[in-house]
Amino acid sequence: MENKGFGENFTWGCATASYQIEGAAREDGKGPSIWDMMCRWEGKIFNRDTGDTACDHYHRYAEDVGIMRDLGLGAYRFSISWPRVLPEGTGRVNEKGLAFYDRLVDALLEGGVTPYATLFHWDYPYELFCRGGWLNSDSPLWFAEYADVIVDRLGDRVKHWMTMNEPQCFLGFGHVTGTHAPGLKLDWAEYLRATHHALLAHGRAAQAIRVRSGDTAMIGWAPVGVVRMPASDSAESVELARRAMFAMEKKDFWVNSWFMDPVFLGKYPEDGLKAFGSAAPDVRAGDMDIISTPVDFLGLNIYNGQTIESNGSGGWRAVEKAPGHALTNFHWPVTPGCLYWGPKFLHERYGKPIVITENGLSSTDWVHTDGQVHDPSRIDFLRRYLRELRRAKNDGVDVRGYFQWSLLDNFEWAEGYKHRFGLVHIDYGTFKRTPKDSATWYKEVIASNGTAL
Ligand code: GCO
Numbered sequence: 232m233e234n235k236g237f238g239e240n241f242t243w244g245c246a247t248a249s250y251q252i253e254g255a256a257r258e259d260g261k262g263p264s265i266w267d268m269m270c271r272w273e274g275k276i277f278n279r280d281t282g283d284t285a286c287d288h289y290h291r292y293a294e295d296v297g298i299m300r301d302l303g304l305g306a307y308r309f310s311i312s313w314p315r316v317l318p319e320g321t322g323r324v325n326e327k328g329l330a331f332y333d334r335l336v337d338a339l340l341e342g343g344v345t346p347y348a349t350l351f352h353w354d355y356p357y358e359l360f361c362r363g364g365w366l367n368s369d370s371p372l373w374f375a376e377y378a379d380v381i382v383d384r385l386g387d388r389v390k391h392w393m394t395m396n397e398p399q400c401f402l403g404f405g406h407v408t409g410t411h412a413p414g415l416k417l418d419w420a421e422y423l424r425a426t427h428h429a430l431l432a433h434g435r436a437a438q439a440i441r442v443r444s445g446d447t448a449m450i451g452w453a454p455v456g457v458v459r460m461p462a463s464d465s466a467e468s469v470e471l472a473r474r475a476m477f478a479m480e481k482k483d484f485w486v487n488s489w490f491m492d493p494v495f496l497g498k499y500p501e502d503g504l505k506a507f508g509s510a511a512p513d514v515r516a517g518d519m520d521i522i523s524t525p526v527d528f529l530g531l532n533i534y535n536g537q538t539i540e541s542n543g544s545g546g547w548r549a550v551e552k553a554p555g556h557a558l559t560n561f562h563w564p565v566t567p568g569c570l571y572w573g574p575k576f577l578h579e580r581y582g583k584p585i586v587i588t589e590n591g592l593s594s595t596d597w598v599h600t601d602g603q604v605h606d607p608s609r610i611d612f613l614r615r616y617l618r619e620l621r622r623a624k625n626d627g628v629d630v631r632g633y634f635q636w637s638l639l640d641n642f643e644w645a646e647g648y649k650h651r652f653g654l655v656h657i658d659y660g661t662f663k664r665t666p667k668d669s670a671t672w673y674k675e676v677i678a679s680n681g682t683a684l
Contacts, residue, residue, distance in 0.1 A: 236682040237624055242345070242632030243677040244306035245299070245654065246589050248352035248396065251641040253312060255289035259327035262318025264354035265364075265405075265637045266644075269412035280610025286639050287662045289331065294664065296338040298655060299638065303672060303677045308588060308634045309335070310352035310396065313377055319644045320356030321373050328452065329384050329573040336388050347588075347634070349453060350378055350436055350557065352396040353405075353644075360413050365402070365425035365432075371521075374432035378439040386444045393588065394436040394528055397455040398429050403484030406684070410645050419482050420510035427512035430493050434521035435502035441524070450495070453530035453588040456487035460566065462540040462550055475547045476576050479503035495581040497523035529581055530588035534559075536569030559612075560593040560619065560650055567615035571623045574630055575596045584629045590616055591636035593643070593650035596667060604656045604667040617676065617684050637674060639664070 233405035250266050257263075270281035288295055299307055315328035316321065332348075339346045351374070359373055367373075378394070395401075404411035407422050417425070437450050459476040461468035477488040479500045490498040497519045504511050538550040557565035574585045594614040596604050613635065624630045630673065648659060654670040657663075675683050 235621075236680040237621060237630075237633075238680075240341050240631070241624075242306045243588070243680075244304055244308055244347065244632060244640035245302070246343075246383050246633040246634040246636050247638050247641065248310040249312040250285070250348070250352070251637075252286040252288040252639055253315075254282065254284035254287045256281075256283045257480060258289065259315075259331070260313035260318060260325040261312065261328055262320070262325070263357040264312065264314045264414035265357055265483040266354050267358050268357050268360070269414055272414065274366055275414065276645055277647035277649050280642065281368070282642045284659075285642045286356050286657050286659075288639070291662060291664075292331075292335050293338055295639065296335075296342050296344065298664060298666065298670075299339070299344050299445050301666075302654070302674045306632065306634070307339055307638070308347040308393070310349035310354075311381055312354050312356065313351060314356040316359075316380060317356065317377055320359035320362075329380075330564050332381075332385060336385055340388060345391065348381070348385065348389050349396050350374075350381060351394065353401045355401075355413070360665075363412060364506045365406070365428050366421060368428065368487045370428045370550055371431035371435045375435035375439050376435035377445060378567075379443070382443040384439070386448070390447055391449045392440050392451070394433045394440075394450070394452045395428040395429070396453045396588075397532055398426065398433075398490055399455050399472035399484050400439065402426050402429060404645075407437070407484060418510075419507065422484070423507065423510055423512045426489070427514070427518070429523045430490070431518060433494065436526045436606070437524040437526055438521070445488070449528060450526045451528035451586065452526065452528045453532055454487070454490050455485075455589075456490070457530040458486040458533055458536035458569040458576075460538045460568045460572045462538050468540075470548060471541060471547050472539045472572065473576050473579075474681045476582060477580065477632075479507050482507075485505070491529075491577070493522045494526070495523065495529070495583065504645040527584065528586050529583040530586050531572045531573060531577065532589035532636070533587060533605065534590060538566070538568075560595055561646075563593075565612060565615070567619045568617075570579060571617045573617040574620065574623045574628045575626070578628045584631045586632040586634070588634050589622065589636040590633070591652045593652050593653070596640075596651045596656055598656060598658070598665055601629040602665075604665050606667045606669045609654075609667070609669040610672045613673070613676075614684055617681060621684065623679055654676075
């Protein structure tokens with residue numbers, strides 16, 4: 232196949248999130264978040280790690296932007312800490328918190344790196360959690376107020392926005408399994424209620440951004456969901472995987488359609504409504520208009536996929552993996568085809584330009600005796616995945632950008648610092664940054680616009 236790279240205007244970036252890298256958890260007037268709360272709880276986080284200091288990015292952002300410039304990044308996806316800016320979640324604005332993001336955005340622009348800002352990547356204000364959090368029917372308004380404060384301040388320079396990151400995770404892990412903050416184990420009906428409010432919050436924030444920035448803003452969000460892949464290229468097999476990717480037949484917070492159909496099609500999927508019956512949320516007149524406020528792109532966080540085959544009776548089942556199948560340090564399977572099938576199926580259904588907002592490999596890198604960090608597995612992983620994304624692009628899927636997760640090793644939520652996803656190694660004692668071999672490799676990929684893959 233001819234190697235056409237990724238075409239004109241393709242955006243190459245890296246992603247991070249505030250709580251995972253910033254540190255400075257109690258500095259300059261920042262209010263507590265639910266992750267500050269959960270990190271205090273016994274037995275919740277691997278090794279009792281916390282995000283108190285994380286990568287100390289709050290103080291070292293200039294050095295980090297310097298690394299981005301060295302890499303030749305076209306764009307950087309970061310998130311804003313809601314309680315750093317609004318310590319109580321609503322009302323009082325913390326000027327020092329806002330000023331940090333001002334400095335960051337200015338440094339990025341000065342370095343020729345386009346800022347892609349995510350409003351909410353899970354560090355929810357503790358004070359709002361105490362008022363019921365996402366269960367409170369005012370929570371979409373709280374989020375809209377926050378969005379307005381941010382866009383008012385940064386909207387003159389930031390043009391690319393994501394409202395929220397992975398609602399499936401902060402609702403599913405945070406409100407059903409209890410493994411992520413705020414650690415709740417709600418009944419399915421309450422979970423669906425919280426989800427409905429989060430969807431309304433997304434819509435209201437999209438409106439707030441549009442009101443302030445008009446058509447100059449590129450608005451999206453960054454959900455995650457299960458990607459299903461066909462066992463063969465036959466039309467039948469592809470159709471089965473497509474169906475499996477969107478079917479909402481049981482209580483499963485990973486299914487794409489429950490989150491994406493409302494946003495892009497203005498309704499909950501029929502099969503889900505049928506399966507959930509009286510647990511389904513109360514949808515008031517006008518809710519779906521808010522939720523489906525037009526946005527410009529669909530961000531996708533994709534790490535792996537599941538190959539599907541027929542179960543012989545009209546349904547499907549997952550194909551069992553061969554013994555010894557490649558796994559990441561997270562024990563997630565290495566399945567490069569997900570960067571082909573995921574964007575393809577989601578683009579077909581929703582018709583929106585796609586940006587891969589996260590993709591990467593967790594491993595246990597350390598600094599070798601030669602002072603370097605050699606991570607050949609990450610290079611191989613990214614190469615395989617990016618080749619599949621290139622195939623999707625060449626097959627006509629409207630893919631506009633790719634953000635590797637992550638620029639820096641960082642705090643991996645309940646897993647603490649166990650996993651290293653970075654192109655840059657962090658020594659959490661000294662905060663020394665050591666670019667890994669994969670950083671040098673990614674720089675070449677970017678410079679060649681993907682033809683070097
Ligand atoms: C998520 C988040 C990131 C993670 C990354 C690796 O998917 O959980 O968006 O914050 O760090 O995906 O798990």
